[in-house]
Amino acid sequence: DIQLTQSPSSLSASVGDRVTLTCRASQNIATYLNWYQQKPGKAPNLLIHAASRLRSGVPSRFSGSGSGTDFTLTISSLQPEDFASYYCQQSYDSPTFGPGTEVDIK
Amino acid sequence: QLQLQESGPGLVKPSETLSLTCSVSGDSIRSSPFYWGWVRQSPGKGLEWIGNVFWSGTTFYNPSLEGRVSISVDTSKNQFSLRMTSVAAADTAVYYCVRHEGQWMVEVDYWGQGVLVTVSS
Numbered sequence: 001d002i003q004l005t006q007s008p009s010s011l012s013a014s015v016g017d018r019v020t021l022t023c024r025a026s027q028n029i030a031t032y033l034n035w036y037q038q039k040p041g042k043a044p045n046l047l048i049h050a051a052s053r054l055r056s057g058v059p060s061r062f063s064g065s066g067s068g069t070d071f072t073l074t075i076s077s078l079q080p081e082d083f084a085s086y087y088c089q090q091s092y093d094s095p096t097f098g099p100g101t102e103v104d105i106k
Numbered sequence: 107q108l109q110l111q112e113s114g115p116g117l118v119k120p121s122e123t124l125s126l127t128c129s130v131s132g133d134s135i136r137s138s139p140f141y142w143g144w145v146r147q148s149p150g151k152g153l154e155w156i157g158n159v160f161w162s163g164t165t166f167y168n169p170s171l172e173g174r175v176s177i178s179v180d181t182s183k184n185q186f187s188l189r190m191t192s193v194a195a196a197d198t199a200v201y202y203c204v205r206h207e208g209q210w211m212v213e214v215d216y217w218g219q220g221v222l223v224t225v226s227s
Binding site: 036042 | 152153154155166168169170202208210211212213214215217218219220
C-alpha cells in the first residue's frame, strides 16, 4: 500500500502567520491527494482535493500544491479557527491517510 | 442537506462481530456517482479507510481488513451497513460513515458524526 508521511508532526504558530504543511507519498500518486482539517471531537472536513482544488466554501487562504510524491498545504494567514489537525489522504489506490500535523497556538 | 448518521452498539466483546448502520437522509443512496464508505480513527492507528459500496452492491475493501469486513447496502431503507468479524482491542475506534466520489475516495464531501466502538470484555 501507499504510505504517506507528514511534516512537521506538530507546529506552533500565531494568528496571521503563513503556515506550510508537507505530505510525502511513498510512490508517484500524480495529483490524487486530498487535505482535511479536523477539530477535536469532530469528523474531518475536506479542504482540498486533487492536490490543489479548493472545495467550495473553503476560505481562499487555504491552498494546495504538488504532484507526484511531494505535496504542500499552505495557510496564507492563520486565523483563530484554523488551529486544528490536518491530514492528507491519497486517492490513487486503496486509500491511506497521513499521520497528521497538529497546528496549535504559539 | 445530506446527513449521515451512524448507529450500533458502542461496546463489543473480543472475537465477536461489530455491526454498524449508516442512515442517509437528504438524498437517495442511489445517487450517482457517489460511493458510501466507512473510515475509522483510533489513537494508535490514526485514520484508516475500511471500505465502500456503490448502490448497485459493488464493494471495495482495505486489503488489510479484507476477510473480516463486509459492507452492504439497503436501497429500500436508504442505509448501508458495516460488519466486522473477530474483533479485537485494536478495532476500538471512532467509526465514521462517509459519502465520496470515486472508488478510492477522490472527494469525500460528507461525514457522519462518528460513533465510538470499544472492544472489551
